[in-house]
Amino acid sequence: MISFNEKRCVGCYACQVVCKMEKGFPVGVFGITVLKGEEADENGVFRPVFRTSLCRHCTEAQCVRICPVRAITRDQHGMVVGTPEKCIGCRLCLLACPRSVPDFTGAQRVSKCNGCVERLQVGLQPRCVASCPTAALESVTRQELSEKKRRGYLEKRWERRQGTGTPSR
Amino acid sequence: MAGERVLYFDTKRCVGCHACETACKIENGISPGPKWIEVVQQVVPREDDGWTIEFMPLNCRHCTNAGCITACPAGAIGKRGDGVVLVNRALCIGCGECLQGCPFGAPQFGPGGLMEKCTLCAHRPAGSPTACEQLCPVGAIRSGTPQEMSLHKRSSYLITAIALSASQGR
Amino acid sequence: MKTIRKKEHILILGAGAAGLSAADAIRTASPDTPVTVVSGEKGRPYARMALPYYISGKIPLEGIMTREEKELARQGVTYIAGDPAAGIDIDRRRVVLRSNRKLPFDKLLIATGSVPEYPEMLAGTEAPGVSHLWTLEDARQIKRLAHEGSSVAVWGAGFVSFMAAKALAGHDRKVHLICRADRILRRVLDAEAADLVDRTLFEKDVLCLKNTNVEKVEVLKGGRKRVVLNDSSELTVDLFIIALGTKPNIAFLEGTPLAGKKGIEVDEYLETRIPGIYAAGDVAVVSDCVTGERITPALWSTAVMEGRGAGLNMAGARRRCDLALLMNVVDFGGYSAISIGHPLTKDAGAEVFQFTREEDRSYRRFVFKEDRLIGAIVVGACFDAGFFPMLIRRRVELTRDQKDALLRQPWDMASLLMSLPSLMQAKDLV
Numbered sequence: 001m002i003s004f005n006e007k008r009c010v011g012c013y014a015c016q017v018v019c020k021m022e023k024g025f026p027v028g029v030f031g032i033t034v035l036k037g038e039e040a041d042e043n044g045v046f047r048p049v050f051r052t053s054l055c056r057h058c059t060e061a062q063c064v065r066i067c068p069v070r071a072i073t074r075d076q077h078g079m080v081v082g083t084p085e086k087c088i089g090c091r092l093c094l095l096a097c098p099r100s101v102p103d104f105t106g107a108q109r110v111s112k113c114n115g116c117v118e119r120l121q122v123g124l125q126p127r128c129v130a131s132c133p134t135a136a137l138e139s140v141t142r143q144e145l146s147e148k149k150r151r152g153y154l155e156k157r158w159e160r161r162q163g164t165g166t167p168s169r
Numbered sequence: 170m171a172g173e174r175v176l177y178f179d180t181k182r183c184v185g186c187h188a189c190e191t192a193c194k195i196e197n198g199i200s201p202g203p204k205w206i207e208v209v210q211q212v213v214p215r216e217d218d219g220w221t222i223e224f225m226p227l228n229c230r231h232c233t234n235a236g237c238i239t240a241c242p243a244g245a246i247g248k249r250g251d252g253v254v255l256v257n258r259a260l261c262i263g264c265g266e267c268l269q270g271c272p273f274g275a276p277q278f279g280p281g282g283l284m285e286k287c288t289l290c291a292h293r294p295a296g297s298p299t300a301c302e303q304l305c306p307v308g309a310i311r312s313g314t315p316q317e318m319s320l321h322k323r324s325s326y327l328i329t330a331i332a333l334s335a336s337q338g339r
Numbered sequence: 340m341k342t343i344r345k346k347e348h349i350l351i352l353g354a355g356a357a358g359l360s361a362a363d364a365i366r367t368a369s370p371d372t373p374v375t376v377v378s379g380e381k382g383r384p385y386a387r388m389a390l391p392y393y394i395s396g397k398i399p400l401e402g403i404m405t406r407e408e409k410e411l412a413r414q415g416v417t418y419i420a421g422d423p424a425a426g427i428d429i430d431r432r433r434v435v436l437r438s439n440r441k442l443p444f445d446k447l448l449i450a451t452g453s454v455p456e457y458p459e460m461l462a463g464t465e466a467p468g469v470s471h472l473w474t475l476e477d478a479r480q481i482k483r484l485a486h487e488g489s490s491v492a493v494w495g496a497g498f499v500s501f502m503a504a505k506a507l508a509g510h511d512r513k514v515h516l517i518c519r520a521d522r523i524l525r526r527v528l529d530a531e532a533a534d535l536v537d538r539t540l541f542e543k544d545v546l547c548l549k550n551t552n553v554e555k556v557e558v559l560k561g562g563r564k565r566v567v568l569n570d571s572s573e574l575t576v577d578l579f580i581i582a583l584g585t586k587p588n589i590a591f592l593e594g595t596p597l598a599g600k601k602g603i604e605v606d607e608y609l610e611t612r613i614p615g616i617y618a619a620g621d622v623a624v625v626s627d628c629v630t631g632e633r634i635t636p637a638l639w640s641t642a643v644m645e646g647r648g649a650g651l652n653m654a655g656a657r658r659r660c661d662l663a664l665l666m667n668v669v670d671f672g673g674y675s676a677i678s679i680g681h682p683l684t685k686d687a688g689a690e691v692f693q694f695t696r697e698e699d700r701s702y703r704r705f706v707f708k709e710d711r712l713i714g715a716i717v718v719g720a721c722f723d724a725g726f727f728p729m730l731i732r733r734r735v736e737l738t739r740d741q742k743d744a745l746l747r748q749p750w751d752m753a754s755l756l757m758s759l760p761s762l763m764q765a766k767d768l769v
């Protein structure tokens with residue numbers, strides 16, 4: 001999966017731009033979308049926060065299930081991919097996806113993230129991941145991400161303990 | 170919240186035997202891969218410039234403000250009255266956002282691809298110990314409400330204190 | 340001693356959205372249960388709702404086919420085509436097909452969809468070119484007769500008539516949409532949205548005759564049809580398409596306790612009052628997830644969901660799956676109108692908010708009841724439309740702040756919803 005760490009995202013939109021370049025999506029169509037919101041910090045000051053809406057290639061992908069003409073399918077690499085030529089533009093996939101991911105070209109054909117399988121196969125990272133300057137995006141398996149987070153938590157816990165708990169020697 | 174059960178770990182006691190992981194796998198019939206509880210080890214420096222290994226079993230913390238619940242776009246995760254955070258797998262679509270939202274990496278994904286995680290052995294009768302707690306040979310895991318945990322810590326402190334003063338002949 | 344459990348045989352009537360979703364679900368849940376699917380129509384299963392796109396030429400015939408026979412065989416599904424069910428013998432647990440073939444079942448799913456209404460006044464005018472748009476056969480006929488420069492009349496102002504008119508627009512065809520009411524799609528769109536859609540239809544050379552009804556249709560020599568309207572004007576057309584609504588396809592159940600007035604009544608697990616017999620899709624009477632009313636939504640999306648749920652339940656699960664969300668999309672190249680839930684509710688307690696953006700002909704209508712969104716219309720820009728169904732279906736309660744924020748930023752729900760704290764929580768925990 002492509003993991004997004006919102007703490008690292010600075011809102012540069014690089015992923016959004018390179019994805020379009022890579023896939024040749026027309027104006028207004030995005031494979032990954034950076035969303036800007038605002039959240040108050042502990043002092044009540046509003047700061048921008050960034051989230052992404054990116055395809056999760058869900059196990060029980062609702063888009064795949066609902067498409068009447070099988071224009072969204074799971075390919076042999078496990079990615080959920082769209083086939084624009086088959087799409088009728090009924091937008092049921094858009095309404096079924098909880099993140100509103102599938103986007104449409106002017107001719108009402110679906111265009112969505114395919115996980116950059118063609119790049120993964122030659123050992124490259126997905127284009128958005130490769131372009132992220134702050135490593136907010138990462139390409140990892142779920143089990144890897146879980147391990148990373150578990151270790152990361154222990155490290156943070158240790159640092160905290162050191163910072164506050166250890167008396168000066 | 171008051172009555173919520175949690176798992177409490179005594180990292181000083183844990184010897185890293187992974188018995189809890191095994192107990193959990195057997196109890197819940199977990200397929201290879203996912204670990205609802207995982208003993209993570211960490212090398213930490215000692216005061217005498219040496220180093221030592223600390224173990225920490227990590228499971229789901231059944232958070233009060235659970236990040237996984239906020240993250241889940243399908244509304245598949247919820248908190249039960251007794252505080253246990255559970256996933257309804259009929260609603261889960263396997264998108265993995267809960268794992269992103271959890272600070273502890275607790276949500277797991279097995280071959281079926283849907284989210285699964287520690288349930289605090291919710292299928293056992295109320296008040297029973299969890300499987301990991303039962304099997305831990307050194308008593309490093311205990312389940313209970315924060316009050317119970319506090320009482321446990323206080324009384325074990327008392328026991329240590331008494332033992333200490335006895336050994337020093339006072 | 341080993342006991343050998345008899346394998347239950349599952350029979351599915353209908354190879355549409357609901358029937359095939361059920362077959363898939365049974366296959367994932369229980370790989371070796373014998374499954375038989377019966378289709379009333381000849382040939383491979385196809386997607387009914389894609390027919391207009393086949394007519395317009397957007398996709399080839401192959402594109403609307405939902406399964407290959409090979410695939411069904413690989414799934415271990417026995418497929419019987421062109422032999423509709425004619426009756427059902429509940430006591431002996433078997434279905435009788437039109438050919439008199441008898442199929443026994445342990446569990447049965449009825450997913451025979453709907454049939455279009457045929458007005459009595461048209462009795463006697465059956466002829467090539469007077470047609471519904473419902474089956475592949477209809478679509479083939481329409482495609483054959485709607486040659487370049489032909490003229491077409493579509494009777495009805497609902498969803499299917501709109502799709503038909505849109506599919507036939509262009510290629511120098513003259514398309515008339517005959518609409519009894521003062522606007523089209525009045526059940527799903529409000530006046531503002533319908534007006535925007537109307538303008539776009541007009542640009543596509545579809546003439547919408549409002550407040551108009553058909554008095555008489557005659558087949559002329561040579562095969563053209565004369566359509567007499569209630570304002571006594573006349574149209575002479577090559578093709579007359581009837582789309583006046585549908586009803587559940589349950590005629591073959593007549594006389595059994597299954598046939599209800601609105602359709603087949605089911606419980607929350609989509610089981611009928613007869614144990615082991617389930618219904619899903621257009622035939623099943625389910626609950627509206629907003630109002631709780633018993634309805635037959637007649638939608639692809641609900642048919643897929645119900646089919647899957649019924650399939651899982653037949654394979655041994657117990658999953659509530661009778662809550663339906665109304666959801667309609669009408670689209671023209673690059674422009675669409677989406678209606679979700681109950682945007683036109685008559686409920687006095689509902690609050691309505693409308694937003695218009697002229698530059699890209701976008702329009703939005705949000706309807707709240709108390710602190711819940713219960714309906715929305717999204718016309719034009721719609722990249723964030725996928726967020727609404729969840730909000731409505733899961734009956735998410737918004738705080739005052741959240742609601743205000745939504746209304747302050749009506750064109751970009753995505754940014755907002757993703758930065759809001761937890762909106763949804765599962766209530767039915769397992």
Ligand SMILES: Cc1cc2nc3c(=O)[nH]c(=O)nc-3n(C[C@H](O)[C@H](O)[C@H](O)COP(=O)(O)OP(=O)(O)OC[C@H]3O[C@@H](n4cnc5c(N)ncnc54)[C@H](O)[C@@H]3O)c2cc1C
Binds near residue numbers: 354358378499620
């Ligand atoms: C032109 C058109 C456009 C549409 N567009 C949309 C849209 O954009 N969005 C949307 O949500 N919905 C749309 N719909 C509605 C949608 O197609 C239906 O709601 C959906 O197909 C219902 O699925 P179902 O499985 O219940 O029935 P169907 O898909 O109709 O399948 C019924 C099946 O039962 C079989 N059958 C019939 N009678 C018998 C019998 N006696 N014995 C055995 N088998 C039988 C049929 O052969 C068929 O295989 C559209 C419909 C039409 C006609």
Ligand code: SF4
Binds near residue numbers: 062096101
């Ligand atoms: S488009 Fe949406 S539903 Fe489909 S796989 Fe991607 S995230 Fe999941």
Ligand code: SF4
Binds near residue numbers: 082088102110
């Ligand atoms: S819009 Fe296209 S890809 Fe999406 S469900 Fe409809 S046909 Fe399938």
Ligand code: SF4
Binds near residue numbers: 276
């Ligand atoms: S999964 Fe993570 S975020 Fe959710 S309750 Fe458990 S520890 Fe907390």
Ligand code: SF4
Binds near residue numbers: 240265
């Ligand atoms: S994987 Fe399942 S539980 Fe986790 S966020 Fe996605 S839908 Fe929710």
